[in-house]
Amino acid sequence: MTDSPPLDRRTVLGALATAGLGSLAGCSALGGGTENRDGDTSAVGSETARELATQFAPTLYFDAAEQWFPTDPRPYTTEQDGKTVVSGFDAFNGYHERKHETGEQAPDPTVFYNVVQYDDSPLAVVQYWLYSAFDQFSTNFHWHDWEVLHVFVDTEAGESVGVPQLYVASSHSRKVPNNEFLDPDPERPPRILSELGSHSSALSLNDRPDRFQRLPTGETFADITNRALDRLEDLEEIPVAYGLPRDEGARLPYVVPELDGVPLYENERLPSVTRDNLVDQALTVRSFDALTSPPADLPERSTGLVFAPNADTNTATAADADVEYTLVPTSEVEHIADFVGPQLSFEFAVPSFAEDAIASHITTTSTPWTQSRYENPAADISDPSHRAALAERYDSIDGPSTLNTVFVEVTDAVTSDDAPDGEGLTTKEPTVESVLLLESDPEAAPTFGGIGIVQDVPAGEHRITVNGAGVAPHSESVRVGESEDGFVAAGVDGEIPLVARESATKLEVDADGADSDLTVLALEDDFAGQLYDAPLSGPDAVYVHRGGAYTVEVRDTDDEIGAFRVNPDPNVDSDSSEPGSDIADAVRIDTPRTGKASLASYLADVAEETQAAVANVDDSTDGTDSQQTDDGDTSTGNQQTDNGGASNAVQGLAQALGAVAEAARRAAERADAGDRGQADANLDTVVSRLERVAERLAAARSDLPDELFQATERRLTQSRRRSEQAQNANKL
Secondary structure, three states, X not given: OOOOOOOOHHHHHHHHHHHOOOEOOOOOOOOOOOOOOOOOEEEOOHHXXXXXXXXXXXXXXXXXXXXXXXXXOHHHEEEEOOEEEEEHHHHHHHHHHHHHHHOOOOOOOEEXXXXXXXXXXXXXXXXXXXXXEEEEOOOOEEEEEEEEEEEEEEOOOOOOOOEEEEEEEOOOOOOOOOEEEEOOOOOOOOEEEEOOOOOOEEEEOOOOOOOOOOOOEOOEOOOOOOOEOOOOHHHOOOEOOOOOHHHHOOEOOEEOOEEOOEEHHHOOOOOOOOHHHOOOHHHEEOOHHHOOOOOOOOOOOOEEEEEEEOOOOOHHXXXXXXXXXXXXXXXXXXXXXXXXXXXXXXXXXXXXXXXXXXXXXXXXOOOHHHOHHXXXXXXXXXXXXHHHHHHHHOOOOOOOOOOOEEEEXXXXXXXXXXXXXXXXXXXXXXXXXXXXXXXXXXXXXXXXXXXXXXEOOOOEEEEEEEEOOOEEOEEEEEEEOOOOOOEEEOOXXXXXXXXXXXXXXXXXXXXXXOOOXXXXXXXXXXXXXXEEEEEOOOOEEEEEEOOOOEEEEEEEOOOOEEEEEEOOOOOOOOOOOOOOOOOOOOEEEOOOOOOHHHHHHHHHHHHHHHXXXXXXXXXXXXXXXXXXXXXXXXXXXXXXXXXXXXXXXXXXXXXXXXXXXXXXXXXXXXXHOOOHHHHHHHHHHHHHHHHHHHHHHHHOHHHOOHHHHHHHHHHHHHHHHHHHHHHHOOOO
């Protein structure tokens, strides 16, 4: 097995810059959607269908820790109310029972195929459907699992039965962009890399058969031709497809599936299932909130069993396989009416005022032959450039339509080395993958390389929650369907920073205590910049890092602004010994007012906070050790002169900050008293005194610790902006 380069943005951008891959400039947000009007299809005759299915039958690569391989569900069918169904209990238990009895790692290895052709068109599609008895993923898990690979084929091009035009490999739900490849090599059948537990399908088409490659490297081409989004500068060159995160250096913790609060392996209806029959414990967490920080010791992906069509189908590929599978037409299982089982759900916290809410999401599996993509495979094309290419070649394929898409880039919020201790943050690439959940959609979508995409979202207001193992959840409202291209970036320009539970505290804003109708809540850290900016319609909360120094902003229906200074205690111990326990005592803003008084009070708070820090430096310089000179006098020699100058500069800065605080307090008092004229006069004084602070800061630069100088400089910039807002505020 060869090494795979990790998926990081620097590597991605550098590789794509040299490869020259384009982005989706001018294209609608991701995909096909429900508005496409593709032509009708008809089933292809059995002989031709078999020939096409044999020609493109994929080789399948599975993770070394995989438990559920593609099999035949028919041994587990039962009759219920006159219909043939497959029970989740019967399939899950029966599959492991067969493994125990036969000693086989993969009982009844089977791949089903369905072949349709668009009417009056040379375009046909071979579908390879893979059934597994169970799906255990990070948070999505369910009885039964069907994954599909679509091979779009031109039946009139070339000398063979068909020439491949496009591969589309399914990735989790249809809310997540699929892995796709346009114009593949006709002489190289597709290879599928199956994701551990979920069986999401990544493509492998280059010379590295058991690895997924998102980007071209050297002379090796990428395994997908999905294009990039051009809406966000940091990610404008990253191909948008789910890929195979654990093969790209990402850590992905799995969760133990439960039914009625009990692990499935303890359920009495599953006597053949043990803990060892689930995903390996080294990759598993019991729950997201059972950890105080993201797990750092998760094993990387390694290749296990390799499946290929049996020798009767393809002798060359079967010779190199661990397991040979049988190709079976789906018509032989279309009599199965349903795949059933009690709902399995996964719960995680959604930040809210006071106690966190709990959101449950569920996933279900329907029969392939009742899904729209069974008859119209083009419905599964998620890349608009691929759909556009097929539409140009074939009249039966409609062009791309606008598809509402919510995008996030998840990062980790950590303390900054450039900031004073406990007073500033930065963000970095995440150490583990996360999941996204829309309240309007019961199925969570995983991130890949920290990138999260949920597509085909109904227009309207939604609440999106991002969660992960060992981190505090993030939740905010997003409005979908208001842009022409359907694209919505949640967070701040798409970025959502998450905080390790051991470093998190909750910031609560009681909008009911405001004197106006608040509409927006925003949060800035002195060093990391803006971290949160979302609609506000009532009491709300956001988890923050205790090592940050924050400006909290609220805006109301009259576009009036309020600001508040928040400095959580970085030394408070979190209480995460029990799953779901409070992370730390919350910080609450009870009366989030807007207007001059609010902004002036904020200016005074920041000035006083900074004055105290600067004065502390001045106090430390006054304690210089004395020395005795030759004539017996006690002095500090040259050091006295140096420290005297330093002390003067630092004292001058502290005094200037104190003067700002004094004028700002007076402005707030006059605004509270309804005296607009005097409040504005005091704010004018604040502005002039801030310029004196800038002068004093420059003079004291060499005498201040670099961290404090940077913090003061950043707060000065913030104060200038807030003083201007205070001057312009109509509301007192």
